Amino acid sequence: xxxxxAERLVNLVLALLSTRQYLTADRIRGIVPGYxxxxxxxxxxxxxxxxxxxxxxxxxxxxIGRNSVFDTSDGYRIARRDYELxxxxxxxxxxxxxxxxxxxxxxPELTGQAQGALVKLRxxxxxxxxxxxxxxxxxxxxxxxxxxxxxxxxSRQAVRFDYRRAGSAERLTRTLEPWGVVSWRARxxxxxHDRDRNATRCFRLSRISGExxxxxxxxxxxRPDNVNLLEFVAGSSKSEASPVATARLWLADGRAAGxxxxxxxxxxxxxxxxxxxxxxxxxxxxxxxxxxIAGHGPDALVLExxxxxxxxxxxxxxxxxxxARK
Amino acid sequence: xxxxxxxPRLLALVPYLLARPGIRIEDAARDFGxxxxxxxxxxxxxxxxxLPGYGxxxxxxxxxxxETVTVTFxxxxxxxxxxxxxxxxxxxxxxRALAETPGLLDTDAVRRAIAKIESxxxxxxxxxxxxxxxxxxxxxxxxxxxxxxxxLQARRALRIRYYTASRDEITERTVDPMRLLIxxxxxxxxxxxxxxxxxxxxxxxxxDDVRVLDEPAAPPPSALPTDISDGVFSPAPDQEIAxxxxxxxxxxxxxxxxxxxxxxxxxxxxxxxMRYGDESWMTRLVLSLGGxxxxxxxxxxxxxxxxxxxxxxxxxxxxxxxxxx
Numbered sequence: 001x002x003x004x005x006a007e008r009l010v011n012l013v014l015a016l017l018s019t020r021q022y023l024t025a026d027r028i029r030g031i032v033p034g035y036x037x038x039x040x041x042x043x044x045x046x047x048x049x050x051x052x053x054x055x056x057x058x059x060x061x062x063x064i065g066r067n068s069v070f071d072t073s074d075g076y077r078i079a080r081r082d083y084e085l086x087x088x089x090x091x092x093x094x095x096x097x098x099x100x101x102x103x104x105x106x107x108p109e110l111t112g113q114a115q116g117a118l119v120k121l122r123x124x125x126x127x128x129x130x131x132x133x134x135x136x137x138x139x140x141x142x143x144x145x146x147x148x149x150x151x152x153x154x155s156r157q158a159v160r161f162d163y164r165r166a167g168s169a170e171r172l173t174r175t176l177e178p179w180g181v182v183s184w185r186a187r188x189x190x191x192x193h194d195r196d197r198n199a200t201r202c203f204r205l206s207r208i209s210g211e212x213x214x215x216x217x218x219x220x221x222x223r224p225d226n227v228n229l230l231e232f233v234a235g236s237s238k239s240e241a242s243p244v245a246t247a248r249l250w251l252a253d254g255r256a257a258g259x260x261x262x263x264x265x266x267x268x269x270x271x272x273x274x275x276x277x278x279x280x281x282x283x284x285x286x287x288x289x290x291x292x293i294a295g296h297g298p299d300a301l302v303l304e305x306x307x308x309x310x311x312x313x314x315x316x317x318x319x320x321x322x323x324a325r326k
Numbered sequence: 327x328x329x330x331x332x333x334p335r336l337l338a339l340v341p342y343l344l345a346r347p348g349i350r351i352e353d354a355a356r357d358f359g360x361x362x363x364x365x366x367x368x369x370x371x372x373x374x375x376x377l378p379g380y381g382x383x384x385x386x387x388x389x390x391x392x393e394t395v396t397v398t399f400x401x402x403x404x405x406x407x408x409x410x411x412x413x414x415x416x417x418x419x420x421x422r423a424l425a426e427t428p429g430l431l432d433t434d435a436v437r438r439a440i441a442k443i444e445s446x447x448x449x450x451x452x453x454x455x456x457x458x459x460x461x462x463x464x465x466x467x468x469x470x471x472x473x474x475x476x477x478l479q480a481r482r483a484l485r486i487r488y489y490t491a492s493r494d495e496i497t498e499r500t501v502d503p504m505r506l507l508i509x510x511x512x513x514x515x516x517x518x519x520x521x522x523x524x525x526x527x528x529x530x531x532x533x534d535d536v537r538v539l540d541e542p543a544a545p546p547p548s549a550l551p552t553d554i555s556d557g558v559f560s561p562a563p564d565q566e567i568a569x570x571x572x573x574x575x576x577x578x579x580x581x582x583x584x585x586x587x588x589x590x591x592x593x594x595x596x597x598x599x600m601r602y603g604d605e606s607w608m609t610r611l612v613l614s615l616g617g618x619x620x621x622x623x624x625x626x627x628x629x630x631x632x633x634x635x636x637x638x639x640x641x642x643x644x645x646x647x648x649x650x651x
Contacts, residue, residue: 031378256494
């Protein structure tokens with residue numbers, strides 16, 4: 001932005017803040033330095049339109065109105081109570097929390113927004129030390145769909161997006177009345193009323209592909225009061241499980257450390273000339289246990305249960321066969 | 327800061343200086359993340375601005391003394407602009423995430439900060455974002471985290487028994503704790519490892535045993551914090567690249583691990599390129615996918631995977647049948 005434009009904008013803000021009367025565009029042209037440079041009415045009008053857009057993008061609330069019924073055109077002013085950040089004082093530990101929060105996002109867009117908030121808090125007199133190296137650091141990553149979905153939630157507008165279910169490549173277009181964006185265990189979800197399914201649904205943001213497009217008018221979406229968004233998401237993800245069975249394994253000496261740290265050793269056994277331990281482990285999810293054990297190849301063999309031994313053998317056979325075919 | 331950020335800074339500068347009479351220009355520049363030279367340019371610009379009339383008594387007035395600056399007339403710009411919806415959301419959601427993160431810091435202070443900012447932000451208060459538990463941790467890991475935090479506070483060294491998943495091995499190490507990190511819901515201890523003589527990240531859920539030692543934590547000056555801006559996996563350029571074709575059931579691999587390239591193939595399959603440091607780790611991953619992933623390259627990895635599967639199937643036949651009833 002040119003210095004001349006920045007100067008004009010600051011003067012415009014100061015003029016609109018200091019007036020109680022609405023100032024018409026013509027009046028603004030007459031008093032705010034910089035507009036006099038406009039060579040024609042058209043040039044002025046383009047300049048003024050651009051400046052108004054800039055002020056709105058900065059979050060400056062422009063009031064539009066007329067001072068009396070006899071006025072022939074609209075005027076502008078800025079209400080101080082809408083412009084100014086409220087009084088705020090933060091204790092050192094509260095300011096430290098803010099300093100940490102600003103560094104939390106792993107997304108340039110959100111980091112920029114948080115930094116913008118920090119600049120304003122500092123301007124309100126809050127002291128945030130940026131040299132303090134915290135002993136704890138946390139990073140939260142967001143997805144590209146986060147911002148458009150949040151905007152839709154806040155403007156109560158329905159959205160349409162392409163969604164891929166877990167383990168599937170098929171993309172289906174979904175139309176959702178979004179109620180909220182929820183973070184649960186560092187994963188982002190959007191919860192709302194799925195118009196296609198006519199039911200409450202939750203979608204993982206990382207599986208949304210392409211653009212999130214608003215559909216319909218803002219203000220259209222009615223969010224029910226009695227729904228707990230977090231419970232809805234948390235309820236549909238697995239909670240801590242209890243073991244369903246015990247497996248007996250053979251583990252080669254000095255191998256399969258990852259299994260050993262979860263196992264109880266119960267004896268010794270030599271298999272095909274290789275010495276090893278007999279071990280027991282608790283099974284929580286037998287299917288993923290089969291994946292995990294198969295990963296260790298000849299270092300971890302299943303003695304029982306039979307069904308686990310079979311699952312592991314199936315996986316290994318699939319691998320051996322597939323590669324041999326090449 | 328780019329030029330588009332100049333307006334927010336110009337609007338914040340006068341109230342900022344009003345709150346800090348006689349502040350050093352250098353200190354103000356640091357708070358705004360600009361050079362002192364840029365800050366002086368901003369001040370010169372503001373000096374030319376003021377109220378209609380624009381006479382000497384209408385313009386913003388600043389007094390410079392040595393390297394310091396004081397506002398003597400603010401032309402009515404004495405408070406910062408309120409937070410935009412986006413700014414309030416970015417800050418408040420981050421604070422809520424911190425408040426929900428166990429053991430990160432004094433959550434009471436975080437909640438007080440949230441309440442104060444919400445009240446100051448007024449109508450810009452965000453809605454529609456809920457932050458739940460940002461950490462996945464079981465009871466054992468929570469206990470480990472407690473001990474690690476204790477050591478960090480007391481600045482003591484730790485003795486840990488650690489499971490290194492990439493090499494599938496357990497080692498005993500003495501480490502000098504530096505920070506506790508939470509990245510993508512997983513807790514890590516960042517510490518100087520005396521065994522590796524380097525800074526290492528230890529996943530809390532892979533620390534099988536932890537003991538606070540009497541000796542002080544003394545990371546050497548060369549121990550610098552890890553840059554986690556790109557996550558905790560930092561593939562080294564000299565690592566090998568595996569080319570895998572994932573069936574639909576194995577597509578989660580591309581979501582879970584960092585992959586460099588994804589190509590959609592017919593029938594919902596996905597070709598990915600993935601860096602790996604340790605071949606035994608990559609072999610375990612492919613074996614565990616049980617045929618849902620195929621190694622296209624390198625050939626020696628494909629051969630290692632096939633060999634391990636064949637060896638396992640052969641060895642199973644030698645298990646005594648009496649034991650597997």
